[in-house]
Amino acid sequence: MELHSRLAGFIEDDRVRQMEDYLAHGKISVFSHCLDVAATSYKLDKIFKTGCDLDVLLTGALLHDYYLYDWHDARLFVNVFKMHGFTHPEKARENAVRDFAVDEKVQKVIRSHMWPLTFRSFPSSKEAFIVCMADKICALKETVLRW
C-alpha cells in the first residue's frame, strides 16, 4: 500500500519505534496514534482531492508526536504554559530535525498540529491543516469513542 511504502524507512527505524514505549490516549501507544494520524491524513487527502505533497503530509503525520517522553509524568505539570499540550509540538519538531533532518515543510506540519491550542502556530499549508484535523479525529476516537 502506498501509505506504508512511503513510510517504510521511518516505520522500521528504531528511533521512531521508541514511540511504542509511550502512551498517547487511553491504552494507545504514541506510535499507533501516529500511524493512525498518517492513515487518516492519507484518507482525507484522497477524499477531498487536496493534492498534498504526500511525503510532507505522511512524514509530518508520522512524526507529529515524536516528542519521546511520558507526558503522564507528574513533574511536567508544574507550569500551565509549560504543559505538554503547549510544548510538545516544538519538542517533536526538534527531535525530527535532529534525527531525520526534516525540511521546513515537514517542520511546519509538526509545529502547528495542536492549533488552536498553540494559537500562534497556525497550520499555514494544506499538509499542516490536514494533519491538524486528522490528529483531532484520531484523538477523539481514542479518548471518547475508545475505538
Ligand SMILES: [Fe+2]
Ligand atoms: Fe500532539
Ligand SMILES: [Fe+2]
Ligand atoms: Fe497527536
